Amino acid sequence: xxxxxxxxxxxxxxxxxxxxxxxxxxxxxxxxxxxxxxxxxxxxxxxxxxxxxxxxxxxxxxxxxxxxxxxxxxxxxxxxxxxxxxxxxxxxxxxxxxxxxxxxxxxxxxxxxxxxxxxxxxxxxxxxxxxxxxxxxxxxxxxxxxxxxxxxxxxxxxxxxxxxxxxxxxxxxxxxxxxxxxxxxxxxxxxxxxxxxxxxxxxxxxxxxxxxxxxxxxxxxxxxxxxxxxxxxxxxxxxxxxxxxxxxxxxxxxxxxxxxxxxxxxxxxxxxxxxxxxxxxxxxxxxxxxxxxxxxxxxxxxxxxxxxxxxxxxxxxxxxxxxxxxxxxxxxxxxxxxxxxxxxxxxxxxxxxxxxxxxxxxxxxxxxxxxxxxxxxxxxxxxxxxxxxxxxxxxxxxxxxxxxxxxxxxxxxxxxxxxxxxxxxxxxxxxxxxxxxxxxxxxxx
Ligand code: GLN
Numbered sequence: 010x011x012x013x014x015x016x017x018x019x020x021x022x023x024x025x026x027x028x029x030x031x032x033x034x035x036x037x038x039x040x041x042x043x044x045x046x047x048x049x050x051x052x053x054x055x056x057x058x059x060x061x062x063x064x065x066x067x068x069x070x071x072x073x074x075x076x077x078x079x080x081x082x083x084x085x086x087x088x089x090x091x092x093x094x095x096x097x098x099x100x101x102x103x104x105x106x107x108x109x110x111x112x113x114x115x116x117x118x119x120x121x122x123x124x125x126x127x128x129x130x131x132x133x134x135x136x137x138x139x140x141x142x143x144x145x146x147x148x149x150x151x152x153x154x155x156x157x158x159x160x161x162x163x164x165x166x167x168x169x170x171x172x173x174x175x176x177x178x179x180x181x182x183x184x185x186x187x188x189x190x191x192x193x194x195x196x197x198x199x200x201x202x203x204x205x206x207x208x209x210x211x212x213x214x215x216x217x218x219x220x221x222x223x224x225x226x227x228x229x230x231x232x233x234x235x236x237x238x239x240x241x242x243x244x245x246x247x248x249x250x251x252x253x254x255x256x257x258x259x260x261x262x263x264x265x266x267x268x269x270x271x272x273x274x275x276x277x278x279x280x281x282x283x284x285x286x287x288x289x290x291x292x293x294x295x296x297x298x299x300x301x302x303x304x305x306x307x308x309x310x311x312x313x314x315x316x317x318x319x320x321x322x323x324x325x326x327x328x329x330x331x332x333x334x335x336x337x338x339x340x341x342x343x344x345x346x347x348x349x350x351x352x353x354x355x356x357x358x359x360x361x362x363x364x365x366x367x368x369x370x371x372x373x374x375x376x377x378x379x380x381x382x383x384x385x386x387x388x389x390x391x392x393x394x395x396x397x398x399x400x401x402x403x404x405x406x407x408x409x410x411x412x413x414x415x416x417x418x419x420x421x422x423x424x425x426x427x428x429x430x431x432x433x434x435x436x437x438x439x440x441x442x443x444x445x446x447x448x449x450x451x452x453x454x
Pocket of ligand 1: 110111112113114136137156157158159160161162189293404
């Protein structure tokens with residue numbers, strides 16, 4: 010079949026889907042011309058197009074982070090993860106929509122467009138990597154990169170019925186990734202299957218001299234890799250509160266399936282996890298408020314002119330940032346300010362230590378922790394946008410993972426009676442992604 014026919018066919022397919030879901034902010038149909046020309050000797054990803062969340066740099070493409078403040082900005086270089094994929098022969102085809110600077114759970118906070126769920130366009134795709142998850146679910150790209158600070162790869166993957174991996178902190182370089190909360194941020198793949206996510210992860214992982222927190226994957230000797238029967242811990246008390254009944258039933262069905270496959274399921278206690286959400290919503294805004302200080306219109310960002318220098322800052326930041334970003338900057342500067350830092354920020358740091366200790370204790374007993382990825386399926390557009398606390402509750406199961414620096418994957422686990430996808434989150438100890446892949450495969454079998 011001539012390429013033009015293939016491309017025209019794809020163009021129509023792409024345009025029809027995009028009219029419904031709006032997953033991309035920029036898409037280079039020309040880039041597809043080089044796709045499909047799979048060169049011998051390259052990786053299995055050679056010739057495949059992929060989507061990149063708009064807070065991850067691709068040379069020559071926009072890098073807006075879903076923010077008006079960075080509209081029109083084009084990146085002069087590519088993130089290490091993108092460069093590695095390019096070197097493996099994959100082609101970055103476009104930038105996907107996201108909540109502004111990664112803040113949100115529905116992609117509603119994008120300054121540019123809505124992203125709808127491909128399974129039901131009256132519902133959200135999740136967030137903040139909603140564009141990446143929707144694009145993969147609709148078959149517009151075989152995989153996409155997202156970033157995950159508190160669940161932004163896993164929750165949209167769960168809402169869209171695809172796989173989303175948050176690697177161990179430092180497994181993937183953050184070079185070229187716009188910082189949100191630097192101690193929690195990690196880039197992760199979104200793909201249709203566990204094996205596709207692993208293919209991408211194996212290419213993007215590894216030490217990068219340009220990111221001091223990255224570490225060499227060669228150093229990981231996985232003693233558990235050979236294990237075929239795994240011990241799965243379920244934090245019963247933590248998962249019982251506020252679950253949608255269909256999510257609860259689906260979660261139990263998944264556990265039953267894993268038991269039938271020969272894995273052991275036991276109850277575990279994670280007492281500090283009840284504070285995880287509060288801890289996250291102190292640590293994350295604190296770090297974000299300092300990271301976002303650079304967007305003052307002089308060094309970075311579209312400058313708005315005020316009466317004087319302070320006026321320039323106020324105009325630029327007051328009109329460039331959306332309401333959620335401003336809310337978190339205010340929260341972050343408050344919890345860090347003299348007199349309040351001890352009461353809030355350092356308390357959150359202390360809670361982080363408890364959460365890490367809980368993980369360390371539990372991973373001596375079990376190989377994997379299982380929870381639902383989110384408390385409910387994809388919700389209706391606009392349903393939670395006016396209620397920040399309801400939106401923050403979306404992150405209840407995902408944020409402990411970032412606080413602990415451990416890896417987790419959201420794996421599709423079936424559907425609600427009305428046909429909405431659901432996901433189960435599997436968490437392992439640091440550098441134990443292979444266990445997640447093994448159990449994720451067992452779930453899909
Ligand atoms: N929903 C979370 C938040 O709004 C997660 C964000 C993320 O992982 N980037 O902070």
